[in-house]
Every structure is written in structure tokens, then in C-alpha cells.
Amino acid sequence: MRxxxxxxxxxxxxxxxxxxxxxxxxxxxxxVLDEVGMMLKEIPLDSTPPESGRLIYRKISEITENIDPYRKIKKESTEKALSLYPYLKSRVVASNDRLLMAIRIAIAGNVIDFGANWGFDWDTEVADTLEKEFALFDYDKFREKLDTAQKIVYLGDNAGECVFDKILIEEMKKPVVYVVRGAPIINDATRADAVQAGIDKVATIVSSGTDAPGTILDTCSTEFKALFHNSDFIISKGQGNYEALSHTSASRLIFFLLKVKCRVLARNIGVEEGGIVIQAGRDR
Amino acid sequence: MRxxxxxxxxxxxxxxxxxxxxxxxxxxxxxVLDEVGMMLKEIPLDSTPPESGRLIYRKISEITENIDPYRKIKKESTEKALSLYPYLKSRVVASNDRLLMAIRIAIAGNVIDFGANWGFDWDTEVADTLEKEFALFDYDKFREKLDTAQKIVYLGDNAGECVFDKILIEEMKKPVVYVVRGAPIINDATRADAVQAGIDKVATIVSSGTDAPGTILDTCSTEFKALFHNSDFIISKGQGNYEALSHTSASRLIFFLLKVKCRVLARNIGVEEGGIVIQAGRDR
Structure with a gap:
């Protein structure tokens, strides 16, 4: 996405x-405001937002001399999410389409965001997302593809959200490689956050190697790129990963699961702000 | 205000x-975004917001080659306000404190703002303001001072708002000099807007000479500054005028009438966002 x-x-x-x-x-x-203000003119309209986010948040770390400002917030997010786990799990168990409920829960976890979105209310947002109509609903394709998949590559997004992802991973009953960022960036999940959420119990955690708030392939490690391009079923969580991948040819390998958290993305993807989405990526 | x-x-x-x-x-x-981004580092924290607004909006005019982008919006605002005039007048007539109701109406007109505030709903905002408790209420001082005033200098704010000001001017029953900006800036009232609102029927219209979105005395004409400093009763409408004058020694001459339209001003003036205010200025 531009x-x-x-x-x-x-x-x-x-x-x-x-x-x-x-x-x-x-x-x-x-x-920070002075320097970021000056950086704006260097950001072309045809770049993706996470490319700029990467540079901007690095600049903030440099000036404030704090390389991981969101560490405490991330830890608390995961603790809060873990406290919701039993309730979320009970919703899956009580559902007549367990996979779909698990997908809903994974998307509900996407409300945890300290980048574009801010000041959300966990309980209301999660409850709202579990009941909401889908704005884009490629669920049949998703289920069909899942049936024949040998291995799932799951691109994580934010810390805390990993706990919600864990529920979907448990429900898919296939081997999963769970992908985290290679370095702290905003509140995005790194390996430590995924482990705190218990992802290591249900999946293999790998780092994409990127220090961007989204899976920008150019900034990922060679190992991760090989894994990515040899996959036939990739789940991409959240806005940053969508922004980084939606316009690439690799998009055809991916199912995007996310909540639309700003009007810019809403316009790009063609749904209302706040909408929830399962979208099968297309050739671009 | 800084x-x-x-x-x-x-x-x-x-x-x-x-x-x-x-x-x-x-x-x-x-x-525009590139250039304004670069300007940010030149804006010191101890300047007032209208000083920067002046430079920023001039830059926008220069780049877009449009010296008065809000002209149509201003005209429509005044038309809309004129259509409300009979209703507003009837509220004054039906009130048991006509002066206070007229002040409320003048403050209600301050919701018309295309700068800091945006996307307001006229009817709701006006109705809300007419019923609201005052957050700061130096009304007794205002009335006392008005009793002995020979002449009132009334610093206007936005186009459309002038119609609401007219009701207060009619109620004060004293000679009024109504002050407009010297050049188009955002949707601030210039002479043409005041005339469209009918202010020329109830007051003498003068220009402050400034091209800023607030009465920054350094940018005003010598004639206006003489008028200002020789006045003993000045009404200052709105946020831009407050920001420009609140911290100056001239503040002691002024009654500030406004609605608090952002959290920054809320913090400065010490009331909640959305609060309505009659504040007697103090020596600073």
C-alpha cells in the first residue's frame, strides 16, 4: 500500500x-518533532507506510536514547491478553464453527496497537469484534486452502495480540511457523513477546529479521525470504503487514486478517473504518 | 499562550x-506538507500559536496560489448564521437575563472554526452551548465594567460568528468598534464578512491590520494599537485572540469570551475541553 x-x-x-x-x-x-518534520519531505507517496515508520521510530530511539520505549507496555499487553485467554478459549469451545470463531478472536487481538490506533478500550473492542459482520470474507477459500496446507507461515503483528493468535494456531491443527520482528519497533511482537504469550508451545518462532513495523521483504533476512517464498499458505496479521505486502506479487500467497484501523487503509482496501477482514491476496 | x-x-x-x-x-x-514539516523546527515553544499559524497559512497560499481558500466557506457560514438570527434573537427576548443570554449566543458562535476545530455540527453545538454551565464565569465583573464603559472594542474571530456577535452588540447598548483581520487568514472575519453579517448596522468596523489568525499586537497597524491601548473595555472572542493576548500585560483590559476547542488550550486556561468561558484578563 502506498x-x-x-x-x-x-x-x-x-x-x-x-x-x-x-x-x-x-x-x-x-x-523529535523537528527532525521528523524535516524527514517528511523525503517520504515519497509511492513508498509504503511501514518503510517510513521504520525510519521515524529509529530516529525517535536515537534522539531519546531509548531503543525499546514500548517494552513495559508490551509486557503489560501480553499479561492482559493472557488473562483473557480462558474466556476466549471458552468462546471457541462454545461455537458451532470453531475455526471461524478462532479467526474472529485473532482479528480481535489486532485492536492492540500503539502505532496508528491509540486509546482503544480492550474489552469493548474485543467484544465488538467477536460479534461484527465481516467487511471482506474470503473464509471459504481460507478453509479450503488450510485443508491441503502442509505448513502455515503466520506473520505476527503486535505484542499481546500473540495470545489471540495462539488460539487460532491451536484450532488450525497444522504445523505453524510464527514470524516475529527482528528488533523492537513500536509495540510489535519480537521473540520475547511471542514466548511470553506461549507461542513457543504451539509453533516454531522465527524472526523475519526486519526492524520495520511490517514485513517489508527487502528488509528481511535471506533465511526468512526463502521461507516466505517457499510457502503456499501465509497468514498476515494486521495493518503493518498488509501495508508492506498488499501490493506485491507475493500477495497471492497470503490471507490478510486484520481490523481496519484508519481511514487511509479503509480507502485502500475498500471497506469502512473499523471493518474486519479476511482477504485472500491477489496477484498484483 | 505558548x-x-x-x-x-x-x-x-x-x-x-x-x-x-x-x-x-x-x-x-x-x-505544503513538505514545507510545513520543515518549518516546524523554526517554531519555538515560547511563541504563540497564531504567530506560527500566520506563517503556515501564508506558505499554503503561496504554494497553492490561492490567497483566500476559505472565501466560499466563509460566505456560506455567514448565510447559515443569518438564517439562525431570528431564532437566536427570540432566545434573548425570552430570557430573564438578556445580557447573559446574548453572551452565551456570542460564545455559541465561536463553534464556527475551520482552524483547530473541524467537522462541528452547528445545530447541536449551538444548542449545547446555550444550555451549558460556564467553566469560568467573570460575568459580574463584565456587567459592572460594561455599566461604566464609554466605548467597547470588540475583537471578532471567525466569519459567521459575526452574526452571533451582532446579537451581543445590540444587547450591550453602547458604542462598539468591531475589529476584523486585515487580510484573509483561515476563516477569520475580514471587513467583507462583518458587513455581510450586518455588523456595519450596529458598530463601526475597523481592521486590526494583522494577517494572523489572532490579534498579535506586533503585527497590527499603528492606528489599531493606539485604539487598543486607549480602550478600557475590550471583548476578545475566540481561541486565536486568546492565544495572542492572554499572556500580555494588555490582557488586564480584556474580557475573553470563548469556547475551549482543544486540549492544549484546555490545559493552558485550566478548564475541560469544550468548556465555555467569560474570563476577565489579568496583569501578566
């Missing part, structure tokens, strides 16, 4: 929030 | 909205 005009003020808003989380020093926060 | 960290992303948001109103050319809008 960068839209609305992304530029959003980048600056995100920079302010992240800088405030990273430091209390007003002079440093002002420097 | 500039707060939250103002910087807001400047960029305003630039995007204004640029879109000024032109359909995406390349020009992108250039």
Missing part, C-alpha cells in the same frame, strides 16, 4: 506519542 | 486540511 497524504500528519502524531513514551525530556521531544 | 508539543502535529493537520481546500493538485498538497 503512502497517502493523511499519513504525514499521522506520522508526526505517532512521533509525538512515541517520544513521550520514550522520555520526559521536553527538549528531546521537541527535537 | 506553543505546546501537541500543537506541532496539529499544525500539520491544519496544513493538510487547508491545502485540500485550496487546491485539488496532490503534488502541491504534498509540497
Amino acid at each position: 503512502t497517502y497524504l493523511d499519513c504525514y500528519p499521522c506520522f508526526l502524531n505517532q512521533a509525538l506519542r512515541a517520544a513521550r513514551i520514550a522520555t520526559d525530556d521536553e527538549a528531546k521531544i521537541k527535537r | 506553543t505546546y508539543l501537541d500543537c506541532y502535529p496539529c499544525f500539520l493537520n491544519q496544513a493538510l486540511r487547508a491545502a485540500r481546500i485550496a487546491t485539488d493538485d496532490e503534488a502541491k498538497i504534498k509540497r
Whole structure:
């Protein structure tokens, strides 16, 4: 997905929030705004938002001298998500389409986001997502493809969300490689976050090697790229992964599972803001 | 009032909205974002927001080659406000404190804002403001001072809002000099807007000479500054005028009438966002 005009003020808003989380020093926060302001002109409209997010959040870490400002928030998100696990699991057990309920839960976990979205209310958002009509619903294709899949590559998104992903992984009953970011970036899940969520009990955790808030293949390790291109069933969670992959030819290998969290993505994907989506990627 | 960290992303948001109103050319809008992004580092935290607004909106006009993008919006705002005039007047007539109701109406007119605030709903906002508790209420001082005033200097704010101001002017029954901006800036009222609202029927219209979205005295004409400093009763409408004057020694001459339209101002003035205010300015 390209960068839209609305992304530029959003980048600056995100920079302010992240800088405030990273430091209390007003002079440093002002420097973040100054520097990110100057970076905007270097961001072309045909780049993807995670490419810019990667540079912007690195700049924030550099100025605030805090390489992982979201560490505490991520840990708390996972703890909160773990406390919901028994309830979420009971929803699957009580459902007459367990796989679909598990997908809904995985998408509900996508509300945990400290990048574009902010100030969400967990309980309301999760409850809302479990009842919502799908805006895009390639579920039959998903189930069909899952039946013949030998192995699933599952691109994780945010810390905390991993707990919700675990429920879907358990329901799919196939070998899963769960992919995390290679370095801390916003509240995206790294290996430590996936392990805290218990993903290591149900899947093999691998790092994509990227330090971007989305699976930008150019920034991933050679090993991960080989894994990715040799897969026939990839689940991509969340907005950052969608933004990084939706326009590539690799998109045809992927099912995108996400909640649409801003109007820019809403316009790109063609659904209302807040919509929930299972979309089979197409050749681009 | 100083500039707060939250103002910087807001400047960029305003630039995007204004640029879109000024032109359909995406390349020009992108250039506005680039240039305003670069300007941010030049904005010191101890300047006032209207000082920066002045430079930013001028830059937008320059890039989009549109010196008055809000002209149509301003005209329509005044038409809409004129259609509400009979209703507003009837509320004054039916009130047991006509002056206070007229002040409420003048403040209700302050919801018309295409700068910091956006996407307001006229009817709801006006109705809400007419019933709301005041967050700051120096009304007794206002009435006392009005009793002995020989002449009132009334600093206008936005186009459309002038119609609401007219009702207060009619109720005060004193000679009024109504002050408009010297050049188009956002949707702020200029002489033409005040005349369209019928202010010329009830007051003498003068220009402050400024091209800023607030009465920044340094940018006003010598004539206006003489008028200002020789006044003993000044009414200042709206956020831009408050931001420009609240911290100056001249503040002691002024009654600030406004609706608090962002969290930055809320913090500065010490009331909740959305609060309505009659505040007697103090020596600073």
C-alpha cells in the first residue's frame, strides 16, 4: 500500500506519542518533532507506510536514547491478553464453527496497537469484534486452502495480540511457523513477546529479521525470504503487514486478517473504518 | 499562550486540511506538507500559536496560489448564521437575563472554526452551548465594567460568528468598534464578512491590520494599537485572540469570551475541553 497524504500528519502524531513514551525530556521531544518534520519531505507517496515508520521510530530511539520505549507496555499487553485467554478459549469451545470463531478472536487481538490506533478500550473492542459482520470474507477459500496446507507461515503483528493468535494456531491443527520482528519497533511482537504469550508451545518462532513495523521483504533476512517464498499458505496479521505486502506479487500467497484501523487503509482496501477482514491476496 | 508539543502535529493537520481546500493538485498538497514539516523546527515553544499559524497559512497560499481558500466557506457560514438570527434573537427576548443570554449566543458562535476545530455540527453545538454551565464565569465583573464603559472594542474571530456577535452588540447598548483581520487568514472575519453579517448596522468596523489568525499586537497597524491601548473595555472572542493576548500585560483590559476547542488550550486556561468561558484578563 502506498503512502497517502493523511499519513504525514499521522506520522508526526505517532512521533509525538512515541517520544513521550520514550522520555520526559521536553527538549528531546521537541527535537523529535523537528527532525521528523524535516524527514517528511523525503517520504515519497509511492513508498509504503511501514518503510517510513521504520525510519521515524529509529530516529525517535536515537534522539531519546531509548531503543525499546514500548517494552513495559508490551509486557503489560501480553499479561492482559493472557488473562483473557480462558474466556476466549471458552468462546471457541462454545461455537458451532470453531475455526471461524478462532479467526474472529485473532482479528480481535489486532485492536492492540500503539502505532496508528491509540486509546482503544480492550474489552469493548474485543467484544465488538467477536460479534461484527465481516467487511471482506474470503473464509471459504481460507478453509479450503488450510485443508491441503502442509505448513502455515503466520506473520505476527503486535505484542499481546500473540495470545489471540495462539488460539487460532491451536484450532488450525497444522504445523505453524510464527514470524516475529527482528528488533523492537513500536509495540510489535519480537521473540520475547511471542514466548511470553506461549507461542513457543504451539509453533516454531522465527524472526523475519526486519526492524520495520511490517514485513517489508527487502528488509528481511535471506533465511526468512526463502521461507516466505517457499510457502503456499501465509497468514498476515494486521495493518503493518498488509501495508508492506498488499501490493506485491507475493500477495497471492497470503490471507490478510486484520481490523481496519484508519481511514487511509479503509480507502485502500475498500471497506469502512473499523471493518474486519479476511482477504485472500491477489496477484498484483 | 505558548506553543505546546501537541500543537506541532496539529499544525500539520491544519496544513493538510487547508491545502485540500485550496487546491485539488496532490503534488502541491504534498509540497505544503513538505514545507510545513520543515518549518516546524523554526517554531519555538515560547511563541504563540497564531504567530506560527500566520506563517503556515501564508506558505499554503503561496504554494497553492490561492490567497483566500476559505472565501466560499466563509460566505456560506455567514448565510447559515443569518438564517439562525431570528431564532437566536427570540432566545434573548425570552430570557430573564438578556445580557447573559446574548453572551452565551456570542460564545455559541465561536463553534464556527475551520482552524483547530473541524467537522462541528452547528445545530447541536449551538444548542449545547446555550444550555451549558460556564467553566469560568467573570460575568459580574463584565456587567459592572460594561455599566461604566464609554466605548467597547470588540475583537471578532471567525466569519459567521459575526452574526452571533451582532446579537451581543445590540444587547450591550453602547458604542462598539468591531475589529476584523486585515487580510484573509483561515476563516477569520475580514471587513467583507462583518458587513455581510450586518455588523456595519450596529458598530463601526475597523481592521486590526494583522494577517494572523489572532490579534498579535506586533503585527497590527499603528492606528489599531493606539485604539487598543486607549480602550478600557475590550471583548476578545475566540481561541486565536486568546492565544495572542492572554499572556500580555494588555490582557488586564480584556474580557475573553470563548469556547475551549482543544486540549492544549484546555490545559493552558485550566478548564475541560469544550468548556465555555467569560474570563476577565489579568496583569501578566
